[in-house]
Structure formats: structure tokens, C-alpha cells
Amino acid sequence: MSEILVLVEHTDGDVKKVTLELLTKARALGAPSAVFIGSGFEKAKDKLAEYGAAKVYVAESAELTGYVVAPKAELLAKLVTDHEPAAVLVAATAEGKEVAGRLAVKTSSGVLTDAVDLNLVDGAFVAEQSIFGGSSIVHSAVTAGTPIIAMRPNATPPAPEAAAAERVDVEVTLTEAAKLARVVEKVVVPKGDRPELTEAAIVVSGGRGVGSAEKFSVIEALADQLGAAVGASRAAVDSGWYPHQSQVGQTGKTVSPQLYVACGISGAIQHRAGMQTSKTIVAVNKDAEAPIFELVDYGVVGDLFAVVPQATEEIAKRK
Amino acid sequence: MKIVVLVKQVPDTAADKRLDPDTLAVDRGAVDGLINEMDEFAIEEALQLVEKHGGEVTVVSMGPEDANDAYKKALQMGADKAVFLTDPALAGSDALATSLALAKVLGTLEYDLVILGSEASDARTSLVPALLAERLGLPQLSFASKVEIEGAAIKINRLTDYGHDVVEAALPAVVSVVEKINEPRYPSFKGIMAAKKKPVDTLDAAGVGIDAAEVGWAGSRTKVLDATVAPPRAKGTIVSDEGNGGVELVEFLASKKFV
Incomplete structure (x- = not known):
């Protein structure tokens, strides 16, 4: 051999x-x-x-x-x-x-x-x-x-x-x-116990619809119930709500998990380029016309701040 | 200081990209070309460094004869002059062959710093910065989110999966930037007018000493064997939240054994 x-x-x-x-x-x-x-x-x-x-x-x-x-x-x-x-x-x-x-x-x-x-x-x-x-x-x-x-x-x-x-x-x-290029300092951003974004079996991502850094806690709560990594769209990262390491899409990471959950992400082509090969895709978005719904296996049109916490609670109940 | 910025013309991301069925290369004629988005951040960084430290910015691009939008954009933003490498012999170059051609062009120029985007939106290999550093024997300062220059020393923040590394080197160096580094300026009307008068040096492969056997289809060490369009995803179920959307979502996840 x-x-x-x-x-x-x-x-x-x-x-x-x-x-x-x-x-x-x-x-x-x-x-x-x-x-x-x-x-x-x-x-x-x-x-x-x-x-x-x-x-x-x-x-x-x-x-x-x-x-x-x-x-x-x-x-x-x-x-x-x-x-x-x-x-x-x-x-x-x-x-x-x-x-x-x-x-x-x-x-x-x-x-x-x-x-x-x-x-x-x-x-x-x-x-x-x-x-x-x-x-x-x-x-x-x-x-x-x-x-x-x-x-x-x-x-x-x-x-x-x-x-x-x-x-x-x-x-x-x-x-x-x-x-020639000497590393003089390593700066580590604490990421807790969540799996590495590109390696995770499940990724839960938040986008513009999340609205602020604080409200990403809603995304993180669902991710933790699912044992998932947390991702973010470029809009969310550019707004300073989540670190660049978590960015999914063109100019960010490409992920291909078993399950991708897009919350408040419209699904612009730059984002799709980084998650389109995920095995199962689900999305929650208040805009029924959002292009992310063209990709999903299951989509919920609604307010993510109602749907996502309810889903998080329901998963906890079933455990 | 003298800064060279490398830019690439790419098919519009929003367009439906495809491979040419005959050549199995990106079909660049089928969609509009424009400057690779990340390259605008490279130009901006170069312009800011020159505004601070003095010097000039030369933009270098390589591509088919009509792929001149990318370097023109750089000139409009404020680069001083352009070098455009175009030759039918370069068609079909993979990342390695491309880096060889660019290294040859850089060999004809004087510079303290080479800046480029960390990723092109078409092939997205992110290989060229590292390949250039290797070929030129220069420090590789890739994925920079911050660049500082003091005299002949350069320090960058290199983004990593865990956060970032602070990296130091001596100039000259190759720097690739991420899009968090700055806010690229829009060309002003004055800039657009001035760009028309800026020098553009158009070169062919032989002019910079490139052996045609080392680039293009002939010189590439990889080959695309076949290409197919991926089947479209099956249409999914879409529901409206009537107060129970979260529970219904979990029902679906449970049916797929994720819960």
C-alpha cells in the first residue's frame, strides 16, 4: 500500500x-x-x-x-x-x-x-x-x-x-x-464549549434580523440545545454583533453540516455560497419572499424572537 | 514607499456563473466582469498607507485582453499607474501558474510591499498570497485585519480560527487583507476623470520573461476532468407562524432525527 x-x-x-x-x-x-x-x-x-x-x-x-x-x-x-x-x-x-x-x-x-x-x-x-x-x-x-x-x-x-x-x-x-514572518503574540477569542464552525454537525446562524449583539443570545440558546456551532451572516458581522471567525459565506467560512438553521438571514448569494451544500437547511424569517426560502427543506415565516425561543424550549422539554 | 496592489477581474457574484463546456474553465464571456470585491480593500489599504507614509501605488492585474475594469477601478480610487499582463498563453492557468506569472511581473517592478485580497470570489482558493510569498522569498502576512508600518518593519493582525496572531516582519513583504480592515472609498468624479490620464503598461508573457510552457493550460499542474451542474434542491415545506411555529419546527427536526 x-x-x-x-x-x-x-x-x-x-x-x-x-x-x-x-x-x-x-x-x-x-x-x-x-x-x-x-x-x-x-x-x-x-x-x-x-x-x-x-x-x-x-x-x-x-x-x-x-x-x-x-x-x-x-x-x-x-x-x-x-x-x-x-x-x-x-x-x-x-x-x-x-x-x-x-x-x-x-x-x-x-x-x-x-x-x-x-x-x-x-x-x-x-x-x-x-x-x-x-x-x-x-x-x-x-x-x-x-x-x-x-x-x-x-x-x-x-x-x-x-x-x-x-x-x-x-x-x-x-x-x-x-x-521571515514571526508570530509574536497569539490572541484567543474565548468560544466556550461550542464545536468548531466548519466541523460542526449542526450550525445555527443569525443575520440582520437578529438586530443586535445582545440578541444573539437567542441564537446561542438554540445552538446550545442542539449542540451546534453559531454562525453569522456578513451583515451581522459587519454590524459588529458577532466575531469575524463566525462569518458564513463568501469572504467567510464555507460550512457543510448535516443541519443548517438560518435565523433572520435573507439568503443573499454571498451567504448561500458558504452554506448551500448543507445536507438539511431550515430557516426562520419574517419575510416570506426572502431568497433563503428557495433553499430550505423546512421554513417558518415569522418573527424569529417568537419562533426560535419556542423551538429552544420545545427541544429542552423533549430531552 | 512603493506599494504594488494585485487585483483580479471576476464574474459578477450575483450572476449565474458556469464553466465553459469546452475548456472547463470559468466562462468569463457569459457574465459581466468586475473587480473582485476583496481587492477594493487591498487598494484602500495601500492608499491609506501611502497617505500616511508617502509613496506611490501601482496596480497590477492579469487577465484576458478586455478584462480592464478591475485595474481601472483601482486607478479611479487613486492608484497612480497600472500594469496589465495579458496573453492568450496565460488562459487556463491554475493558482500555481497564476502565481508564477504574477511573480514574474513583480520581478520587473520595485516595491516595498505587495498587497492583495485574501480571496477571489470566483475560485475562492485563497492560495495566491501564500504562493507569491513562497516564490518571491518574502514574508507571508496573509489574512490581515490590521497593518502597521514603522520604518522598515511591518506588523499585522492575522485572523485565525481562534482569534488572531500578531505577526512581525521586515519589508518588503506580501500582505493579503480581509474585508474587515477598512472601508473602501468610492471613486470621486475627479478620480474617475484623472484615471483616464494615468499610465497603463500593457505587457505580454514574453515581455516579463514568462516561459509559455510554464503557464496556461500547458503549465498548470492540475486538470479539470469534468463538470456538471448540481441538481437543484427539492422544494421544501414553508409554513407561516400562527403561534406554534417553533414547535412545528422542532417536529420537523425530530422527524429528521436532529432532536
Whole structure:
């Protein structure tokens, strides 16, 4: 079986769900080796083993995470040169895609981003991409070098299959070129216990109709009853009601959860571009003509401040 | 300081975009083109930096011969001059090939800073800023929501999933901006008139030393194999809230096993 490198996304060893999805996908296409960069491997090891990483290349040097993106690409390039894997999979997050791009330049390879599926067709890796906000589906292949594929979160249901997760330490001497953009401070916005927006199975979003930052508590209450992440339309973010990290749509995040609940969101094309591929879509909006209703499986025309709290209460009652 | 702003002409987001069935590339002839929205924030940031520190702004664009709305908009907003790279050999370039061509153009210019939008609304790969930094051997300062320059040092806030990183580097650097960074100005009547007289340097691939085999369909390292229009979503159920809308919504969610 040919080796497939999977770049692990984690926070101090807390492995993100998308990595488990990538390992699951890689197992179907070859033999996955995880690449763990940064601190916290001991914490991550069991999860990586559980989801089938036969081997884990570990690079714990603090230098690798003290600069923007470039060191990670340099480390991966070394692994690609040394081990000649059949493909490299990364998560299609902002940083994952940048690592993929720089790696592609370093190794003269092709890179495909935002894949929602990946298959081997006659020995070639063929990625499925959902483009133009989900209105078209394309299949693409890498035609030179090592295929580098950035896959969207929620593209593959993660399934465990135990493997050894054998630790292989990797040393890399960074070039000066990798150390040009120095991270001097990390500022973390507390997000509580809610799941990560792009990884969540359910997303509850609020838009212009919410009206103020304070009233987002109505959206958060429903999200918490459903175990959901909270999203926001650009109108709500631009008004300063919710942080930019939560923005769904063009110039924000693309999400593809099992369930998307749009509250007070009209459904402008910029928003739709970020949520149209959600499996089930429901909306609450007082305007019966709002374009969001063209997308929904179920829609309620009404005041969100009546409908959403009632729904929140009803779910609590049923638990 | 000398700032280069990269802009891209894209199909109107509101239009029904599609792929050309023959080339499997974005059908740019089918819909109106306009400047990529995020690029207006890049231009604005460059103009503000020059207003504060002095210098000039050169706008660089690449595209088909008639794709001149994007750099014209930049000139109207206040950029000093434009460089437009256009060549049939560039058609079909993927992100890697595009970054190679842009790096070649930048190689012919003097600059302290390259600023671009962090995402184009058509392909939305967000790759080009990182690719350019890699190719040019410059600091990658992407997803900037704030830019500060002091002498030869630059500091940005880089938006991340958890908040932001404060990142420092020495100039020259590549900066990509998010749309929270500023409020782009509207071109004034004076600006629109003045733009007509600003210099536009139109270049072809050979003129900046691009090997045609490295760009376009030939030079791209990816290939679109097929494209289909996604089936439309089935029509859903829409109800009016008569006082019980929240409960009915939960009934629906329960029927789908979300509750």
C-alpha cells in the first residue's frame, strides 16, 4: 500500500475532527502516515492510532509554529522528498490551504483545494469539488508531482480502525526563508464549549434580523440545545454583533453540516455560497419572499424572537 | 514607499456563473466582469498607507485582453499607474501558474510591499498570497485585519480560527487583507476623470520573461476532468407562524432525527 501523508490539525495535541476524516479517507486510498507538528503528541497519539495512522512523523520543535505557515511547508517538503508518498492530504482550512500551496511550489506539484471527495481512478487521485457556492460539481486531477489535496471538513464520515501510530521523529533545519514572518503574540477569542464552525454537525446562524449583539443570545440558546456551532451572516458581522471567525459565506467560512438553521438571514448569494451544500437547511424569517426560502427543506415565516425561543424550549422539554 | 496592489477581474457574484463546456474553465464571456470585491480593500489599504507614509501605488492585474475594469477601478480610487499582463498563453492557468506569472511581473517592478485580497470570489482558493510569498522569498502576512508600518518593519493582525496572531516582519513583504480592515472609498468624479490620464503598461508573457510552457493550460499542474451542474434542491415545506411555529419546527427536526 502506498503511503499517504496526512497533516494533523490540532491545538496542543487536541486533534481536530477533520484530521480523523482525512485519516479515514486516506485509509481507503493507501496507508496513512500522520504528520504531527508542534507540541502535544502524547495527547494526540491515541486518537491518531484509533483512526488508523500506521506511522506518525513527529516534529515538536517550537520553531515550527513560531512563524507563519512556511516552516510547516518546509517540513512536509522534506518528508515528500525522503518518503515519496502517493499523496499529501491537508484540511481545507485557511492555513491548511496555504501550507498545501507552498508545498506545491517547493515540490513542483499540483494542488487541489476544497475537495469534498477523493477517489483513485485508474491509479490517479481524482478530487470532487463543489464550486460556485455548490451550483456546479467538478472532478479534477493533479497532473504533475505529488498530488496535494486540501479536503473540506465534513466531507468524510470519520470511522475508527486501530493502527500502531508508531512515532518517527523528524528533524528539520529551517531555512532563513521560512522564518521571515514571526508570530509574536497569539490572541484567543474565548468560544466556550461550542464545536468548531466548519466541523460542526449542526450550525445555527443569525443575520440582520437578529438586530443586535445582545440578541444573539437567542441564537446561542438554540445552538446550545442542539449542540451546534453559531454562525453569522456578513451583515451581522459587519454590524459588529458577532466575531469575524463566525462569518458564513463568501469572504467567510464555507460550512457543510448535516443541519443548517438560518435565523433572520435573507439568503443573499454571498451567504448561500458558504452554506448551500448543507445536507438539511431550515430557516426562520419574517419575510416570506426572502431568497433563503428557495433553499430550505423546512421554513417558518415569522418573527424569529417568537419562533426560535419556542423551538429552544420545545427541544429542552423533549430531552 | 512603493506599494504594488494585485487585483483580479471576476464574474459578477450575483450572476449565474458556469464553466465553459469546452475548456472547463470559468466562462468569463457569459457574465459581466468586475473587480473582485476583496481587492477594493487591498487598494484602500495601500492608499491609506501611502497617505500616511508617502509613496506611490501601482496596480497590477492579469487577465484576458478586455478584462480592464478591475485595474481601472483601482486607478479611479487613486492608484497612480497600472500594469496589465495579458496573453492568450496565460488562459487556463491554475493558482500555481497564476502565481508564477504574477511573480514574474513583480520581478520587473520595485516595491516595498505587495498587497492583495485574501480571496477571489470566483475560485475562492485563497492560495495566491501564500504562493507569491513562497516564490518571491518574502514574508507571508496573509489574512490581515490590521497593518502597521514603522520604518522598515511591518506588523499585522492575522485572523485565525481562534482569534488572531500578531505577526512581525521586515519589508518588503506580501500582505493579503480581509474585508474587515477598512472601508473602501468610492471613486470621486475627479478620480474617475484623472484615471483616464494615468499610465497603463500593457505587457505580454514574453515581455516579463514568462516561459509559455510554464503557464496556461500547458503549465498548470492540475486538470479539470469534468463538470456538471448540481441538481437543484427539492422544494421544501414553508409554513407561516400562527403561534406554534417553533414547535412545528422542532417536529420537523425530530422527524429528521436532529432532536
